[in-house]
Amino acid sequence: MKLPKALRWLASLSMLAFLLLSSTGCTENIAVLNPIGPIAKQERELMLISTLLCCIVIVPVLILTAVIIWRYRDRKGRKATYSPNWAHSTRLEVIWWGIPIAIILTLAVITTRSTYALEPSKPLESHSKPLTIQVTSLNWKWLFQYPEQGIATVNELKIPQNVPVRFEITADSPMNSFWIPQLGGQMYAMSGMAMTLYLQADKQGKYWGSGANFTGTEFAKMYFDVESTTQEDFDQWVAGIKTNSPALTLDGYKHLAEPSTSNVRAFSSFPEGLFEMTVTKYATSHNHGVSGKEMQDNMHNHGVSGKEMQDMHMHNQ
Incomplete structure (x- = not known):
């Protein structure tokens, strides 16, 4: 059945309006x-x-x-110009090559x-001192270490509002990708490498973070909660973890690194130099934004000697 011309135009305009409204109205839901x-x-x-x-x-x-298909369609009484020998137009060539x-x-x-x-390793301009968080990708969970606060969490990330965060990212598992869509682009987490990513949250609230790479059976569960709070709430959160949570030992880390999913967990402390040990145990010097000297300085500041590092390597093999 052939629809009336007015009805066809109405259907086309309705579809166009629907697409425009759906594409503009859902921006709040697109991170x-x-x-x-x-x-x-x-x-x-x-x-x-x-x-x-x-x-x-x-x-x-x-x-x-659409105009060409409509104008030059085959029909009786067609008034479009018929130019079978037309082959070139300098003006049109300039337009369709010049504009692109x-x-x-x-x-x-x-x-x-x-x-x-x-550039992800470029520090952000701010009057606040950056907060350093060491991120380790595990199968299938995220370990966050706060070296300045001395605490660690699993699948939970809390940061102060308007404070630049210096993420140091590595992996003790297959390569993954660390991503918090509302804060910035993703950064790869790779074993034997220490990647640096600066981000900052300007508003308080809860946001979503995840791994953006396929890493095996449970990769879809490799997401974590991100909460931006006031500095006072952040300090209280740290104090609560140090008071009420157990310590993460080397044996505990070895068990944590085994392929498995995990709920949110918190640790009142972690082995000194754990992040540096994870990076260096794969015997590579590659890094992005974290120099070898910085890595050595971190190890020195944590009081990790060469023999202790070797013992850590043997313990995790």
């Missing part, structure tokens, strides 16, 4: 489009600018495709500048 930190905000701006620039080409092409080239060059400049500006 990367609802940033709460300076890095994530800059990344959202980059995505929006890139999308708008691409739309300069994509939208006219889609519209012209200009957009690509613009994207290249924007992307290059953003790449340097958003």
